[in-house]
Structures are given as structure tokens and as C-alpha cells.
Amino acid sequence: MSSKNATSEVVSVDEQAFENTDEAAVDEAGFEVVEETLEFQATVQMEVQAKVDANHPDGMVDTSDERIYGATLEQEERIRAREAELERISAQAELGTQDGREKRTRDIAAKRSVERRAEFQKRAASVNPWADPEREDPRGELMQSELAAVNKQSKRLAEKLDGWSRAAISRRLSEAIVSGKDMTSAVVGLFEELETAPGQVVPIGKLEDVNRKEVSIEGRIEVLWESNSPAIAQVGLIEDESGQTKVTIWEKSNASWVEEGEQVRIHGAARNWYNGRVSVAVTGWSTIMFPERGRWWE
Incomplete structure (x- = not known):
């Protein structure tokens, strides 16, 4: 009685495979099909040996300056990639914030400086018409003979006055001539003015005429x-x-x-x-x- 019950519960291999079809796929030979790719992992002994080989002088095939000594190719690639990323972030931060901001600040300051200078010269033109930045160069209003005389006197004054160029002196002389002064009065007056100008070494005999502290x-x-x-x-x-x-x-x-x-x-x-x-x-x-x-x- 008991033996019959035991025999009736026996299931063949084919039946077991059919029942487990939904649980796992099998191939033609009846073996279970593994869908995932097997991942091979190094043992502790293999990792230790790899470190020893990587740091051994004979283990580095390429010993050029471009290689990182003691690092595997994988480690070296990660290090290089990280360094490149840090350089890119640093360059972006520098150009995007610091240098860019400084350049914009310089451009704005230079523009405002030009505007303030032009505004000041406009106000000064109410006292001295030659200070108007839109007025033409007075040397263009002189005759050829007058311009030749101005250039000659400018050379003489530039040799006596330190820090004043011939161009600056000739412009000042031309302003005086166009304003109606004769050459002698213009030269004497300009020499006395520039001789005691700020930054010039003032003759001791002229100290009483200086209006500076x-x-x-x-x-x-x-x-x-x-x-x-x-x-x-x-x-x-x-x-x-x-x-x-x-x-x-x-x-x-x-x-x-x-x-x-x-x-x-x-x-x-x-x-x-x-x-x-x-x-x-x-x-x-x-x-x-x-x-x-x-x-x-x-």
C-alpha cells in the first residue's frame, strides 16, 4: 500500500523540465540558459601580484616621461581624464568670471574716463576755446611762413624746457598766433608759462611768480x-x-x-x-x- 503511493509520486526528468519551463529557459541538451554575462573577478592573490608587477622597475614597459610610473594603463587613463577635467573647469572659471569680469570692468572704466575727459574739455572750452576737443588743430589755420616760424621757435623752446615736446609747444604757439599775438610775445609768454609749470624745475628767481605750494x-x-x-x-x-x-x-x-x-x-x-x-x-x-x-x- 505504501509502495504504490511512493511510486505514483515519482516524476520523470522530462516532466520536471516541462514544469520548470516558466521558471528557467533551457537549451536543446536540457541545460539552463544563463542570460547574464559572467563577471570575472581577480582573487586577492592576483591583485597583490598585479601591484607588485606594476611597481617593479622591470614591469613598466614604457618608461617615458608621458607615462605615470607605478600606475596601470587603466589607472593612468583615469588620472589623465581627471586632470583634463580639472583643467577645463579651472579655465572655464577663470575666463568666465575673473578675466571676463576684469576685462568688462576695464572697458567700462576706460569708456567712462573718455566721457569724463570730453565733458571736462567741453566745460573748459567756455573759458579757453582751444580746449574744445571738436575744434580743429590751430596749425592748420596758419600760413606756410607762419608755420615755419612756429616750428623753428618750438625747437628752440624744447631745448630749454625739459619734459615738453616740440609738438606740444608748436600747438600752444599756434594757438597764441591764431588768437592775434605776434610771434615774439607768443614765444616769451609761453616760455614763462611753461618754465614754471608743474613738474618743471623752477628758477629760484621765479619762485615768487609760482602759484603752487x-x-x-x-x-x-x-x-x-x-x-x-x-x-x-x-x-x-x-x-x-x-x-x-x-x-x-x-x-x-x-x-x-x-x-x-x-x-x-x-x-x-x-x-x-x-x-x-x-x-x-x-x-x-x-x-x-x-x-x-x-x-x-x-
């Missing part, structure tokens, strides 16, 4: 005397061909020590008045230069 002079130290004030380092007289004046060197100026008979050039000297006479003082904003120092051949 700071001036630059050059001359020879005629005499020095003792000062009664501890705040004064040196005091004396300086003179050139046009005249002489008192010079005071303040202690806090930390200026170089000068000696009698020495040629000096003082930039940024403070112009003062004492007992109705003009004088100069060397302050912390002044600079003393010695044109003759170091001239060993003399």
Missing part, C-alpha cells in the same frame, strides 16, 4: 649756518643763475645731508614766505638729489 628747484648750496631749533636739521642759502633763497631742511624729513658748495636738486619743496621773502623747506614729501655726486672724473 610745492615746487622743484636746482642750485648750489651757498652757505649753511647753525640752527637754534632742534626740529631743523640744516638751514642755509641755495642759489642759481636767477637768484637765491633760504632753504630749511626739517629733521623729520630724514633727508640726505648737504654740504656747502654742493649742487642739489630738490623735488617737492614746500614754498613759504618769511618777512616778505620767499623760501623753501625740505619736508617728508621732498626728495633731494645730487647731480654731481659720483662724478669721479671731476
Whole structure:
């Protein structure tokens, strides 16, 4: 009785395969078909050996500077790709924000500077018509003989005035001639104006005519005397061909020590008045230069 029940429950292989058809696909031989591709993974021993081989001097076939020593090709490709990506991000950030913003800022500042200059020149033209930027060059209004005389005088003045070009002087002379002045008056007036202009070394005899607080002079130290004030380092007289004046060197100026008979050039000297006479003082904003120092051949 029990044996019959056991036999009736036996199922053949073909029946089992038919019942499991929905569960897994099989091939003609009855083997299960694996749809996924098998993934081969290295064992721990293989990974250790790969690292040893990669770092061994003989394991690197290509030892050129372009290869990364100790890295496999796969690792090297990842490193190169990452470096290239970082360079691209850095370049994009630099060009897109910093340099681009700086360039736009410079362009805007330059444009506004030109606009402000033009606006200022327009206002100045109400006082001096030649300051109008839209007015033609006055040299174009001169006759050929007048232009030749202007060029000749401009060359003479440029040789006497440091820092002024012949072109700038000829334009100023042409403005004066076109305005109605004769050549002699124009030359004398322009020379006196440019001689005491800011940045020029002013003749000591012309200091009274300067309307600035700071001036630059050059001359020879005629005499020095003792000062009664501890705040004064040196005091004396300086003179050139046009005249002489008192010079005071303040202690806090930390200026170089000068000696009698020495040629000096003082930039940024403070112009003062004492007992109705003009004088100069060397302050912390002044600079003393010695044109003759170091001239060993003399």
C-alpha cells in the first residue's frame, strides 16, 4: 500500500523540465540558459601580484616621461581624464568670471574716463576755446611762413624746457598766433608759462611768480649756518643763475645731508614766505638729489 503511493509520486526528468519551463529557459541538451554575462573577478592573490608587477622597475614597459610610473594603463587613463577635467573647469572659471569680469570692468572704466575727459574739455572750452576737443588743430589755420616760424621757435623752446615736446609747444604757439599775438610775445609768454609749470624745475628767481605750494628747484648750496631749533636739521642759502633763497631742511624729513658748495636738486619743496621773502623747506614729501655726486672724473 505504501509502495504504490511512493511510486505514483515519482516524476520523470522530462516532466520536471516541462514544469520548470516558466521558471528557467533551457537549451536543446536540457541545460539552463544563463542570460547574464559572467563577471570575472581577480582573487586577492592576483591583485597583490598585479601591484607588485606594476611597481617593479622591470614591469613598466614604457618608461617615458608621458607615462605615470607605478600606475596601470587603466589607472593612468583615469588620472589623465581627471586632470583634463580639472583643467577645463579651472579655465572655464577663470575666463568666465575673473578675466571676463576684469576685462568688462576695464572697458567700462576706460569708456567712462573718455566721457569724463570730453565733458571736462567741453566745460573748459567756455573759458579757453582751444580746449574744445571738436575744434580743429590751430596749425592748420596758419600760413606756410607762419608755420615755419612756429616750428623753428618750438625747437628752440624744447631745448630749454625739459619734459615738453616740440609738438606740444608748436600747438600752444599756434594757438597764441591764431588768437592775434605776434610771434615774439607768443614765444616769451609761453616760455614763462611753461618754465614754471608743474613738474618743471623752477628758477629760484621765479619762485615768487609760482602759484603752487610745492615746487622743484636746482642750485648750489651757498652757505649753511647753525640752527637754534632742534626740529631743523640744516638751514642755509641755495642759489642759481636767477637768484637765491633760504632753504630749511626739517629733521623729520630724514633727508640726505648737504654740504656747502654742493649742487642739489630738490623735488617737492614746500614754498613759504618769511618777512616778505620767499623760501623753501625740505619736508617728508621732498626728495633731494645730487647731480654731481659720483662724478669721479671731476
